[in-house]
Amino acid sequence: MLKLNIKKPIVKDESNIQSIFSHLDTTKHEVEQTIYVNPLKLNAKNTNVTIKSGGVADNGDYYTGDGSTIIDSNTEIKVYKVASGQQLPQSNKIYDYSQYEDVTNSVTINKNYGTNMANINFGDIDSAYIVKVVSKYTPGAEDDLAVQxxxxxxxxxKYNYSSYAGYTNTILSTTDSGGGDGTVKPEEKxxxxxxxVWEDVDKDGVQGTDxxxxxxxxxxxxxxxxDGTTKSVRTDANGHYEFGGLKDGETYTVKFETPAGYLPTKENGTTDGExxxxxxxxxxxxxxxDDMSLDTGFYKEPKYNLGDYVWEDTNKDGIQxxxxxxxxxxxxxxxxxTGKVIGTTTTDASGKYKFTDLDNGNYTVEFETPAGYTPTVKNTTAEDKDSNGLTTTGVIKDADNWTLDSGFYKTPKYSLGDYVWYDxxxxxxxxxxxxxxKDVTVTLQNEKGEVIGTTKTDENGKYRFDNLDSGKYKVIFEKPAGLTQTGTNTTEDDKDADGGEVDVTITDHDDFTLDNGYFEEDTSDSDSDSDSDSDSDSDSDSDSDSDSDSDSDSDSDSDSDSDSDSDSDSDSDSDSDSDSDSDSDSDSDSDSDSDSDSDSDSDSDSDSDSDSDSDSDSDSDSDSDSDSDSDSDSDSDSDSDSDSDSDSDSDSDSDSDSDSDSDSDSDSDSDSDSDSDSDSDSDSDSDSDSDSDSDAGKHTPVKPMSATKDHHNKAKALPETGSENNGSNNATLFGGLFAALGSLLLFGRRKKQNK
Structure with missing residues (x-):
């Protein structure tokens, strides 16, 4: 009986090695040695493996033993690389080397490294390798056979110091110097x-039925x-496979790997084992x-679909x-x-989506909320008509799943604003x-204080901001120049002033209650300069009560030629009935340049410019009441030169109450020679900013005139003093004089009242 001498592996630093005699052929006098190089998969630098007839001592030296092997150029040496996922059989017996990568030509093998020595230079390695060595040995008598x-x-x-690990395999005829044992049997059948292996299209588990x-x-x-070792092969183009070299009476297991995309068909679908x-x-x-009946079938794994619909739920009920x-x-x-993303897609123009080629299993679908939308309510009705929300789970069980929907409605937008007014x-x-x-600047800020809009009030004082989400905002009013903030929060929210800065919260509704008001402070300034030069010669006792109402808004520049016949009987201290028939034809030339700038509340009912030629014995009583509320700046320069010859006592009562914002620069130059009994009652409210240059009345130089116009527009020569028309002309002159005097008295009284 032959025994195998198997030593334990030796490991020294990164050097680690293990070997065994895996086969002995006594007919050919060959021995097969299987060597594991770096089975621990360490990071081994400058790796060399030396194969030596004889053995390796514990100190790393070589020795020659009896019946040692013959290593020369005829020795078969093959090298295989072990992949990272492959395992090495613990028995060191490799039945199928084809499952490993053959790298024999990638390493340097020197079969004449020394006497009965070979060397393999691996270089730097971090993987495991298998070395197969088939060498001859010297035959001897059966009783003293020794192979070593x-x-x-x-x-x-890393310090460039060498380390080694050695292993010696021995076969002895009578002794077992190693720790293992093994029996070499004669070759057997x-x-x-x-x-x-076939594709079972109809899934019945029987070959050839489709x-x-x-x-x-x-x-x-x-x-x-x-012994647990394995050997793998792949089916050929005809689906066949085969394993040989199997021993009688031993039990083996055959496993078929399920190809990707397939499932195993049913087993033992018939009694025919083949x-x-x-x-x-x-x-x-x-x-x-032999047993050539070990078959198996597969069918394509069915694939399924999942999806369906995303829609706009306009009525927000969660139902399609x-x-x-x-x-x-x-x-x-x-x-x-497992939560791993296996696909993304987007809905088409109809809102549909789908995922295809899915296996049975559990899945999660997540919908991204589209811009401007809000998710609707979920799970309100049948599964294929409701919304499943933003995240939902779907199960595929031998069928497509078209029930995973989601609905959204447009996120509502709101407005705020309203009004800025002059309080x-x-x-x-x-x-x-x-x-x-108008044109008040209004600024809108969001909750972070960021400006998200500015606008100006329109001609009605209105403003607004649109397209706003629910949330917190601040409205800021810019105070108009020259105005003052009015009181705030004095009445209902939509009728009061909210102040210069207003915080507002929009919650699912518009807000048009954000108003503000301003007012202007009171100012009054009245300057009036009046220059009146009047030479008056009056020999008259006259108490004249005369009522004349004149409400006129008249600005008249005229040249007046007035012929008037007047009967006037006047006694001093008398109530006179004045019978004044006056035919007045008034043509006046007036130059009035007026720039009017009026910011005021003004009631102006009249500017009366009356040139009247009247011959009258009358008492003139002028009552004028004028009420005007306004802020008035009045600059008035009045120049009046009047030569008046009058036999008359004139009482003029004039009440004038005038608050007006009026800038009036008026230069009046009046030369009048007139004889007039005139009753004038003038009510006027005037609000005027004007620059007026007025030559009014009748400019009558005291020199002869070439011509004048009478009532009938016929030209006549000016009569000499004392002529037949002298009386009439004198009456006309006196009338004009009284009219001018009345105007001066009225102006003076108004000035006094305004003071």
């Missing part, structure tokens, strides 16, 4: 198993040996013959109505049961007679 071969792995560390069924190539099939499917895994025992449209370009995300009575309340103020 050692390997040593050498590496260098071996068997094989295998057969077929014309569309076909073999499946490249399916991975793995054989597990009795036509049915044995499933994904089958165990078989060799009973003195026929007249409610879909929403385009809404982002939808799909996650698997003339300063009471902080909006009165119907008070006007709005």
């Amino acid at each position: 071969q050692g390997v040593r792995m050498t590496t260098t560390n 071996l068997y094989k198993i295998g057969d077929y 014309s569309k069924e076909k073999p499946m190539a490249n399916v991975l099939v793995t054989l597990t040996y009795p 036509k049915d499917s044995n499933g994904s895994s089958v165990t078989v025992k060799i009973n003195g013959k 109505d026929a007249n409610e449209p879909g929403i385009k370009d809404v982002k939808v995300t799909l996650k698997d049961s 003339s009575n300063k009471d902080g309340k909006q009165d119907s007679t008070e006007k709005g103020i």
Whole structure:
């Protein structure tokens, strides 16, 4: 009986190695050694593996033993790389080297490294490798057969110092110097198993029952040996596979890897073992013959769809109505049961979306709220007509799922604003007679204090901000120049003033109560300069009561030629009946240049300019009441030169109450030679800002005139003094004189009243 001498692996720093004699062929006098290089997958630098006939001592030296192997250029040496996910059999027995990457040509192998020595230079490695060595040995008598071969792995560390690990395998005929044992048996008959993998289109588990069924190539099939080691092959183009070299009486397991996109078909669909499917895994025992009936079938895994609809829920009831449209370009995300994102899409023009090629399972769908919308209520009715909200779960169980919908309605927008007005009575309340103020700047800030809008009041004092979300805002009014803030919060919110800065909260409604008012302070300034030069010669006792009403708003520049016959009987201290028939034809030339700028409350009922030629014995009583509330700046320069010859006592009562905002610059130059009994009662309210240059009345130089016009517009020569018309002309002159005197008295009285 032959025994195997197996030593334990040696590890030194990064050097780690393990080997075994895996096969002995006494007919060919060959021995197969399987070596694991760096099985711990360390970071090994400058790795060299030396194979030596004989053995490796504990100190790393080599020695030559009896019956040692022969290593030369005929020795078979193969190197395989172990992938990161592959495991090395603990027995060191490799049944199928094809499952590993052959890197023999990628390393440097020197089979004449020394006498019966070979060397493999790996360089720097961090993976495990398998070295297969098939060498000859010297045959001897059966009783004293000895075969011995050692390997040593050498590496260098980061300090460039070498370290090594050695392993020696021995086969002795009578002794077992190692810790393991093994029996080398004579070669025996071996068997094989295998057969077929196909696509079972009709899913019945039986081959050939559908014309569309076909073999499946490249399916991975793995054989597990009795000692737990494995060997893998892939089906060929015809769907066949095979494992050979199997021993009689031993039990093996065959596993079929399910191809991507397929599912295993049903097992044992018939009693015909060569036509049915044995499933994904089958165990078989060799009973003195081959077994080529181990088949399996797969069918394509069905794929399903999931999705459906995103719509605008205009009535906000969470139910899809026929007249409610879909929403385009809404982002939808799909996650698997672990929360991993496996797809994203957007809704089409109809609001539809879908995910395809999905397996059975649990999924999560998330909808992104589109800009300008708010999610509607969820789960209000049947699953395929309601809204599932922003996040929902969907299950696929052998069918599509078209029930995952979401509804949104347009987020409402609101407005705020209202009114800025001139609070003339300063009471902080909006009165119907008070006007709005134009062009007041209004600023709107959000809750963070950021300016989100500015506007100006319109011609009616109105303003507004639109397209606002519910939230907190601040409205700021810029005070107009020259005006003062009125009182705030004095009455109802939509009729009072809220002040220069107003905080407001919009909650699902507009707010048109944000108003503000301003007023102007009172100012009064009245300057009046009057220059009156009057030469008056009056020999007359006359008490004249005369009522004459003249309400006129008249601005008249005229040249007046007045012929008037008047009978006047006047006694002093008398109540006279004045019979005044006057024919007055008044043509006047007046130059009036007036710039009027009026900011006032003014009632102006008259400017009376009356040139009247009248011959009258009368008492003139002039009562004038004028009420005017206004702020008045009045600058008046009056120049009056009047030569008057009058036999008359004239009483003039004039009451004038005038508050007016009036700028009046008036230069009046009046030369009048007139004889007039005139009754004038003048009520006038005047609000005027004007610059007036007025030559009014009758300019009658005391020199002969070439011509004048009479009542009938006929030209006559001016008569000499004392002529037949002298009396009439004198009456006319006296009338004009009295009229001028009356005007002066009225002006003086108004000035006194204004003071």
